[in-house]
Amino acid sequence: xxxxxxxxxxxxxxxxxxxxxxxxxxxxxxxxxxxxxxGNSNEIVQQNLEKHYNLDKPLHVQYLLYLKSxxxxxxxxxxxxxxxxxxxxxxxxxxxxxxxxxxxxxVAVISGIILGILAALRHNGIIDYMAxxxxxxxxxxxxxxxxxxxxxxxAVNWEIFPVATWKSPMHMVLPVFALAxxxxxxxxxxxxxxxxEVLTQDYIKMARAKGLTPWKIIVKHALRNALMPVITIMGTxxxxxxxxxxxxxxxxxxxxxxxxxxxxxxxxxFPVIMGTTVFYSAFLIVMLFLVDIAYGILDPxxxxxxxxxx
Amino acid sequence: MKSxxxxxxxxxxxxxxxxxxxxxxxxxxxxLVARPSLSxxxxxxxxxKKNFLAMSGLVFLILLVLMAIFGxxxxxxxxxxxxxxxxxxxPSAEHWFGTDGAGRDVFTRTWHGxxxxxxxxxxxxxxxxxxxxxxxxxxxYKGGRTDNVMMRIIEILYGIPxxxxxxxxxxxxxxxxxTIIIALTVTGWxxxxxxxxxxxxxxxxxxxxxxxxxxxxxxxxxIRKGLLPNTMGPIIVQMTLTVPSAIFAEAFLSFIGLxxxxxxxxxxxxxxxxxxxxxxxxxxxxxxxxFFISFTMFAFNVLxxxxxxxxxxxxxx
Numbered sequence: 001x002x003x004x005x006x007x008x009x010x011x012x013x014x015x016x017x018x019x020x021x022x023x024x025x026x027x028x029x030x031x032x033x034x035x036x037x038x039g040n041s042n043e044i045v046q047q048n049l050e051k052h053y054n055l056d057k058p059l060h061v062q063y064l065l066y067l068k069s070x071x072x073x074x075x076x077x078x079x080x081x082x083x084x085x086x087x088x089x090x091x092x093x094x095x096x097x098x099x100x101x102x103x104x105x106x107v108a109v110i111s112g113i114i115l116g117i118l119a120a121l122r123h124n125g126i127i128d129y130m131a132x133x134x135x136x137x138x139x140x141x142x143x144x145x146x147x148x149x150x151x152x153x154x155a156v157n158w159e160i161f162p163v164a165t166w167k168s169p170m171h172m173v174l175p176v177f178a179l180a181x182x183x184x185x186x187x188x189x190x191x192x193x194x195x196x197e198v199l200t201q202d203y204i205k206m207a208r209a210k211g212l213t214p215w216k217i218i219v220k221h222a223l224r225n226a227l228m229p230v231i232t233i234m235g236t237x238x239x240x241x242x243x244x245x246x247x248x249x250x251x252x253x254x255x256x257x258x259x260x261x262x263x264x265x266x267x268x269x270f271p272v273i274m275g276t277t278v279f280y281s282a283f284l285i286v287m288l289f290l291v292d293i294a295y296g297i298l299d300p301x302x303x304x305x306x307x308x309x310x
Numbered sequence: 311m312k313s314x315x316x317x318x319x320x321x322x323x324x325x326x327x328x329x330x331x332x333x334x335x336x337x338x339x340x341x342l343v344a345r346p347s348l349s350x351x352x353x354x355x356x357x358x359k360k361n362f363l364a365m366s367g368l369v370f371l372i373l374l375v376l377m378a379i380f381g382x383x384x385x386x387x388x389x390x391x392x393x394x395x396x397x398x399x400x401p402s403a404e405h406w407f408g409t410d411g412a413g414r415d416v417f418t419r420t421w422h423g424x425x426x427x428x429x430x431x432x433x434x435x436x437x438x439x440x441x442x443x444x445x446x447x448x449x450x451y452k453g454g455r456t457d458n459v460m461m462r463i464i465e466i467l468y469g470i471p472x473x474x475x476x477x478x479x480x481x482x483x484x485x486x487x488x489t490i491i492i493a494l495t496v497t498g499w500x501x502x503x504x505x506x507x508x509x510x511x512x513x514x515x516x517x518x519x520x521x522x523x524x525x526x527x528x529x530x531x532x533i534r535k536g537l538l539p540n541t542m543g544p545i546i547v548q549m550t551l552t553v554p555s556a557i558f559a560e561a562f563l564s565f566i567g568l569x570x571x572x573x574x575x576x577x578x579x580x581x582x583x584x585x586x587x588x589x590x591x592x593x594x595x596x597x598x599x600x601f602f603i604s605f606t607m608f609a610f611n612v613l614x615x616x617x618x619x620x621x622x623x624x625x626x627x
Contacts, residue, residue, distance in 0.1 A: 011462075011469065012469070014466055015470060018466060019470055022478070026479070027482070139607070140604050140605070142558055142604065145604060148585060148600070239471050239473075242471075243473040246566055247566060250566065262567065265481060266566075266567045268481070277474050277477070280474055281470065285469050
């Protein structure tokens with residue numbers, strides 16, 4: 001197990017290093033970037049930048065110092081907002097984005113699993129077709145389109161929910177709904193197909209023969225095994241929710257990290273782009289790592305310790 | 311003993327000749343199989359035809375491609391000419407899909423958008439497949455050390471968040487049709503390579519590959535003739551997922567300000583431009599691009615599902 005974790009850890013560090021290097025190379029090479037141009041109007045900003053990125057030093061020294069500053073989680077100043085550092089923006093935006101993401105994933109997982117189970121239990125019945133219809137629609141409609149439809153109908157026309165911002169639970173309903181539909185659909189389809197497979201297994205027949213209640217069979221015996229594939233795609237889903245939140249936060253004017261990120265792209269605020277990209281990537285890679293580890297622990301069929309015995 | 315007492319009992323030796331006729335005097339004709347043997351592709355196509363949803367998806371996509379090519383020709387309007395006197399006209403006999411905030415005909419722009427969106431989708435899928443087949447094929451066929459190194463590279467690339475890299479590259483290269491396709495394929499081929507590798511690794515151990523090896527067939531020919539045709543099923547299914555995800559990614563990029571620059575319209579750009587318009591009730595400017603993005607993704611998804619079932623040899627009857 002330890003060897004498995006160490007191997008994954010090594011890959012994780014390497015991936016991170018590649019991303020950090022990539023951001024550095026791209027930002028140094030981009031024409032018109034603050035790192036190689038003199039066209040920066042704001043004197044103070046330019047000085048701060050030069051100080052933080054050591055622009056007067058040779059390139060390899062800049063690179064090493066950049067690595068060091070990233071390692072100490074110091075992402076430098078913003079160039080469009082003079083007295084802001086990237087860390088300020090992250091500190092303000094991340095808790096909100098994390099809240100949105102967390103609620104979304106909970107909603108998506110729970111509703112997706114329920115939908116998947118219902119479809120599997122009524123295989124080829126009306127409920128099955130309806131659930132899978134919802135799932136295919138959920139996968140097909142991009143979240144930003146769903147979001148605008150929701151705003152137009154539920155917020156503007158019918159005035160059930162507030163249009164934008166992030167203040168009360170009522171404000172959360174529409175963005176979470178828009179963001180959770182896609183992942184929910186994927187989970188529902190996956191749960192359905194694995195449930196259908198699991199339900200034909202002998203041990204389910206055995207459980208039935210023993211006279212267990214359907215509820216107990218589904219929850220205790222079938223669902224446990226049907227959930228393994230859901231765990232494997234959690235990493236991908238997380239990435240999807242995260243990038244989805246860029247647009248959703250933009251549309252619903254939620255002051256999260258995604259909104260700052262999109263703004264920084266539009267303003268070509270390079271330090272913020274670099275900092276957020278590295279931060280997002282690191283967050284996601286650590287999550288993927290945790291999912292991998294969790295999968296290794298949860299699934300008894302995976303022999304992560306096999307090599308050690310040899 | 312009992313059978314002898316029965317006058318009705320005949321064996322093949324004492325049965326009257328008139329009972330029998332020559333069914334087919336020509337031996338060759340006898341050997342013919344009654345039903346034409348179905349090749350893998352014919353069989354898959356036969357099963358796909360039975361899947362109503364998948365076929366509707368296919369028909370929709372064919373119509374869409376045709377409209378993308380010929381649609382703008384039917385329209386008397388130019389996609390990018392702005393007529394300020396005709397702002398926000400609702401759908402009517404003159405403007406079937408209405409006009410947008412700059413007085414441009416939404417019908418014409420929709421098909422122009424289809425060209426760009428479909429082009430991005432198909433190009434991205436094509437490049438992914440090409441790189442994926444080469445990388446996955448070599449990695450799976452060679453195995454051992456080569457495979458190990460190639461897979462480690464894939465593993466690392468796979469860990470890099472896809473859209474973040476795309477965004478980063480586009481910020482640097484500047485958004486245009488070509489740079490979007492490049493950015494989408496820089497790490498996009500990884501999934502395809504994994505699938506090809508898995509397939510090749512499985513198939514290369516089959517007896518027929520061993521047989522052709524023992525006849526002295528050269529490696530490129532084995533890969534081309536023996537392995538690739540049998541990996542095509544999963545590759546095609548993966549392609550039906552790559553195209554809509556590229557279309558989605560392009561629309562997503564338009565939304566965060568990294569889309570193809572106007573006046574050229576992709577569906578994503580059109581949808582993004584009309585975000586403000588729906589709040590004032592001009593729903594059609596958003597509806598048509600949004601409808602076509604969603605329906606195209608839907609069509610690809612159901613077609614992909616259908617193909618997955620149709621191309622699965624395990625389900626072959």
